[in-house]
Amino acid sequence: MAQGKRCRLSDMKPGDRFRIEKVDVPDPMLKRRLLDLGFVPGGEVKVGQRSPLGDPTAYRVCGTTIALRKEESDYIYGEKISHD
Amino acid sequence: MTDMTYTIALMGNPNTGKSTLFNVLTGLRQHTGNWPGKTVTHAEGECRHRGTLYRIVDLPGTYSLYSNSADEEVARDFLLFQRPDVTVVVVDATALERNLNLALQVLEMTDRVIIAINLMDEAKKRGILINTKKLATRLGVPVVPISARNREGIDALLDTVDAMAHGRINTNPLSIRYSPEIERGIAKLLPLVKEVMGDTYPARWIALRLLDGDTSLLQALKQPPQPLIKEGNAYACCGSIKSI
Numbered sequence: 626m627a628q629g630k631r632c633r634l635s636d637m638k639p640g641d642r643f644r645i646e647k648v649d650v651p652d653p654m655l656k657r658r659l660l661d662l663g664f665v666p667g668g669e670v671k672v673g674q675r676s677p678l679g680d681p682t683a684y685r686v687c688g689t690t691i692a693l694r695k696e697e698s699d700y701i702y703g704e705k706i707s708h709d
Numbered sequence: 710m711t712d713m714t715y716t717i718a719l720m721g722n723p724n725t726g727k728s729t730l731f732n733v734l735t736g737l738r739q740h741t742g743n744w745p746g747k748t749v750t751h752a753e754g755e756c757r758h759r760g761t762l763y764r765i766v767d768l769p770g771t772y773s774l775y776s777n778s779a780d781e782e783v784a785r786d787f788l789l790f791q792r793p794d795v796t797v798v799v800v801d802a803t804a805l806e807r808n809l810n811l812a813l814q815v816l817e818m819t820d821r822v823i824i825a826i827n828l829m830d831e832a833k834k835r836g837i838l839i840n841t842k843k844l845a846t847r848l849g850v851p852v853v854p855i856s857a858r859n860r861e862g863i864d865a866l867l868d869t870v871d872a873m874a875h876g877r878i879n880t881n882p883l884s885i886r887y888s889p890e891i892e893r894g895i896a897k898l899l900p901l902v903k904e905v906m907g908d909t910y911p912a913r914w915i916a917l918r919l920l921d922g923d924t925s926l927l928q929a930l931k932q933p934p935q936p937l938i939k940e941g942n943a944y945a946c947c948g949s950i951k952s953i
Binding site: 653654658661662687688689 | 922
């Protein structure tokens with residue numbers, strides 16, 4: 626627990642490990658989708674590679690890699706745990 | 710030969726080896742096509758075990774039944790309207806946390822569920838140990854470890870399917886308790902749902918979906934999908950694109 630500051634998943638850099646605190650999405654369908662994909666509060670995410678154009682980014686969550694666009698990862702809040 | 714044919718639905722997340730299991734069970738006796746009105750592949754086949762004929766339906770791989778993509782609607786509608794005799798939820802032994810999400814959703818809809826933990830060989834390689842007995846006790850339904858690609862555990866799975874189809878297994882599926890506020894809502898809706906829908910549908914589950922504002926479900930209930938029309942045959946190699 627290096628930084629206790631709350632930030633967005635979209636602010637993370639490749640290699641960062643991130644703990645989700647809140648999934649705060651205005652669109653309930655998108656929220657449901659993100660939860661179903663494994664982006665749940667308390668869950669850990671490892672940030673993978675970013676596509677050449679900067680978006681989307683690959684995230685490792687619950688043993689699977691899921692790509693999210695910035696407009697989706699913007700709504701996932703939490704804290705950076707470490708950088709590998 | 711018996712005169713009864715039982716319908717078995719296969720469900721699971723994408724990439725859990727569901728279609729591998731489907732191919733192992735049905736071999737060349739399968740048909741593929743599309744679900745009526747949807748561009749979602751439908752595959753079904755036959756399987757005979759200890760004298761009983763089973764119709765196996767391979768439902769689309771989904772993470773959930775609630776996000777209302779075409780795939781998820783097909784899977785949800787099949788459980789709701791076709792009411793398979795047994796639903797086998799195929800889960801990935803190496804990613805149980807992710808996979809149990811769907812399993813719990815299915816347990817809310819029906820009590821005739823078997824959890825098949827696939828990729829047990831892969832889990833072993835990675836040093837993952839799974840206490841299937843404890844999992845079965847916690848979930849309240851049979852749990853069978855398998856490795857579809859090595860054809861391991863298939864007989865045990867079919868024996869369990871057989872026992873459940875013939876009513877020899879009683880289940881007690883884990884029922885999730887929600888927050889007091891949601892439970893109050895369910896309690897209020899439950900008698901109304903039962904009054905309108907009768908006992909054909911899982912009332913608690915429908916009450917939950919109503920609280921969630923699931924319009925896609927309301928649409929489906931108003932106009933249940935037509936029964937499936939078979940759209941020609943295909944060889945096994947086309948049956949499931951991802952076969953092994």
